[in-house]
Amino acid sequence: MQMEEPQVQKIAIYGPTLASILQRFSSASGDADGLLFGHVSRITPTLSDDDNSATSLTTVATVTSFFISGTINSFYNSSGELNLVSLQNLVSSFGKHPDNLLGWISCRRKTPLRPSMREYYVTSNLSRTFLNCSIFILFSTPLIDSLIHTHEYRAFQFSKITNSFEPKQIDVVNIGPAFRSHYSSFCPHSTFPMLPCELRGSSAMVEDSADSKAESSNHAKSVAKDQKELDNWALGFEVGKLNQMLGSEAANYTENVEKLYENMLAKLEGLARLVEKSSALVLEQENHNMKLRYKVAGLE
Amino acid sequence: MSADSVPPLISAQINYLLSHSPFSIKVDNAWSGCKNSSLLDRFTLVIPFCLDFIRWDVIYNAHYPLAAPDIIFGPEDDNFNPLLGDGEGDKKTLKNCLSDWNSKDPTRLMSLIHELRELYSLYQKKRVADVDDHRLKFEISTILSREGIEMYLSSGIEKPEEVKFAVPLIGMDINRMVHSCTWKHQQKIYLQVIFPVSRKLAPAPAPHLKLVSTPELKALFSIEDVKLPSWLDGMCLAEYLPALEETIEEQILEAVSLIGVRRNFIEALSLVFGRPVEADPVFCRKTSALVASGVFTFLVHFHLSSQFPKQQPALILQSSQHFNSQGAPVRSPLITDYPWSPRWELSQMAERILGVLELQEVLQRDSTSLGIDLDHVVAAK
Structure with missing residues (x-):
């Protein structure tokens, strides 16, 4: 994994993502750190009347999601050595592949916007352990309190060759012609399976060769798998049952559907109550932890 | 909390x-x-x-x-x-x-x-070593054996690049030379050398030289009084330092011996003025005595410079009976202008000072030259 990372020209972050990072930072009681997920892509700027920049390929690191721990030293120790086990756990708990790890974030209040001694070392270690993981975004607040809330941030890319940080421009992605390229390079990821959109009888048109038979049986298998997953979402109401909405069984069927919805609502309400209860527990635990920490610090 | x-x-x-x-x-x-x-x-x-x-x-x-x-x-x-x-x-x-x-x-x-x-x-040493300047490289190679040298490369966009050296001078432990000294930190003298960085082959300009000491050393001797030997063309630090160190060593030895002279002077004062009310026992730079003339009693503060006896003591008279409107004791301005010869015996110096004070006191009685406005005086008479 000792490959040199591609030189990133810009770091792109979606407005809502940036806003939620700032929100997480300002609600944390102290300093916090976190991870950045996303991808590095080469974007060809689209030609348009209101864009006269060069048409060469730009390498952009796009931040698509993040994780903020709410504490410090969440995946490294005081001397900046990575804790690979907790790092891997964090990455997989977000359903991400280590290759999606773009870098990390450090949020510290009222400090200069320069990487600290530990931040240098953590970034260096990350960039040597993971592919494409060389981005570091620093968040801070002004040294002097003022009535206006200001969030300061600065992004860097770490170079393994020179062992130094290079400041990078942050593009907050918004809708508009300047960002068209972002949307054209968009490729959707979803856990929702593709809906089988097959026309009945179309198989009759296909010539009956052995090859296509094997292919279609493979295809059928994957369709069945997707169907099963879909049915799982609809709780036993298979798509096939939809034809019962017509004819004599319709009245009976509507009743069943209503019952289904009622059950779903009850489930949702139960879930909401569960979330509420666990949030209360989490808050209680956090307060307790805080008290313990104050006790350790001799602040009681 | x-x-x-x-x-x-x-x-x-x-x-x-x-x-x-x-x-x-x-x-x-x-x-x-x-x-x-x-x-x-x-x-x-x-x-x-x-x-x-x-x-x-x-x-x-x-x-x-x-x-x-x-x-x-x-x-x-x-x-x-x-x-x-x-x-x-x-x-x-x-x-x-x-x-x-x-x-x-x-x-x-x-x-x-x-x-x-x-x-x-x-890290700074490494930065300085990487500077492409022949003179600098030569200087570093010739003073490599000296311990404790600190270097700093300062470079700004507007300032010319320069390298600063802090060279600790003389190996003697000044703290141990002063009897029962109260210094918390080890006293040191440094030569600050600032080399302008020149990448051309042209003859290198003379460095900027300055002597610096730890601040508390002032009590013993003032580094500003040391005259730096001149830097000759084509000279290097290794040549320059030995002569400078010799001069400073001599001056420190002299300054330490002067503590003894001051101590003897304070003792001579006590024969004339009586036991001092207060005295600096380590560097013997300050002493105070209580003097009475008729009903008027006042304190005399003696300030001895590190150049004593070449320089006469500076005196301040402080009344023990008169106070100003803020309630602080009335003090005379610093008296430094009176007849003095460093060649007098210490006992003669003490007597001469007493003579000066008697004259001052007479003047004070006549014209309140201490600056006392008698209307505002809280007199203990």
């Missing part, structure tokens, strides 16, 4: 650092990084380096008292990454210092700062 307080564990570390560091470190500013409380958990340290100061921000976290602090170095030291760089051995000590952090041990912050300052010194 009071507002704006430093958490006890952090405050213990700072206090230890401030009181035990062999070089004096100051805390410039302390502030809080917490959301809802004002626990002061980050501060700027001003650390002496190469006869200048470096400012490092120490970032603790009041909410995570067991975690080691983090350091943000100065904006011009972007490339100083003590945890990264070369030199496995040094890095290991620093890493151990951080990973085995024990917040209950008050000595930890001091060892961390010392370790970092050591690494910073090596």
Whole structure:
């Protein structure tokens, strides 16, 4: 994994993502750190009347999601050595592949916007352990309190060759012609399976060769798998049952559907109550932890 | 828990650092990084380096008292990454210092700062060694054997590039030469040498030279009184230093012997003025005596310069009976202008001063030359 990372020209972050990072930072009681997920892509700027920049390929690191721990030293120790086990756990708990790890974030209040001694070392270690993981975004607040809330941030890319940080421009992605390229390079990821959109009888048109038979049986298998997953979402109401909405069984069927919805609502309400209860527990635990920490610090 | 307080564990570390560091470190500013409380958990340290100061921000976290602090170095030291760089051995000590952090041990912050300052010194030396200047390379190679030299490469966009050297002079332990001295820090004298960096082959200009001493040394002798030998064309430090060190050594020995002269003078004063009310027993730079003339009693403060007996003592008379409107005792201005000869015997000096004072006192009685407005005087008569 000792490959040199591609030189990133810009770091792109979606407005809502940036806003939620700032929100997480300002609600944390102290300093916090976190991870950045996303991808590095080469974007060809689209030609348009209101864009006269060069048409060469730009390498952009796009931040698509993040994780903020709410504490410090969440995946490294005081001397900046990575804790690979907790790092891997964090990455997989977000359903991400280590290759999606773009870098990390450090949020510290009222400090200069320069990487600290530990931040240098953590970034260096990350960039040597993971592919494409060389981005570091620093968040801070002004040294002097003022009535206006200001969030300061600065992004860097770490170079393994020179062992130094290079400041990078942050593009907050918004809708508009300047960002068209972002949307054209968009490729959707979803856990929702593709809906089988097959026309009945179309198989009759296909010539009956052995090859296509094997292919279609493979295809059928994957369709069945997707169907099963879909049915799982609809709780036993298979798509096939939809034809019962017509004819004599319709009245009976509507009743069943209503019952289904009622059950779903009850489930949702139960879930909401569960979330509420666990949030209360989490808050209680956090307060307790805080008290313990104050006790350790001799602040009681 | 009071507002704006430093958490006890952090405050213990700072206090230890401030009181035990062999070089004096100051805390410039302390502030809080917490959301809802004002626990002061980050501060700027001003650390002496190469006869200048470096400012490092120490970032603790009041909410995570067991975690080691983090350091943000100065904006011009972007490339100083003590945890990264070369030199496995040094890095290991620093890493151990951080990973085995024990917040209950008050000595930890001091060892961390010392370790970092050591690494910073090596980093600056390496930067200076990388400067492409023939004279500089020669200077470094010839004074390599001297211990404790600190170097600093200063470069700004507007300023010309220059290299600063802080060369500790003379091997003698001044603290041990002064009998029962009260200095907390080891007294040292440095030669500051500033070389302008020139990358051309043209003859290198003379460096800028300045003598600097630890501030408390003033009590013994003033470094400004030392005349620097002139720097000849084509000279190097290795040639220049021995003669300078010899001069300074002589002057220090003389300054130490002058303490004895001053002590004898204070003793001679006591034969004329009686036992001193107060005297500086270590450097013998100050003494005060109580003098009575008729009903008028007053204190005489003697200030002896490090040049005594070449320079006469400066005197201040302070009434013990008259006070100004603020309630402070009335004092005369500094009296330095009276007949004096360094060749007199010490006892003669004491008697002459008494003569001067009697004259002053007569004047005072006639014209209140001490500046007393008699209407406002609270007299004990």
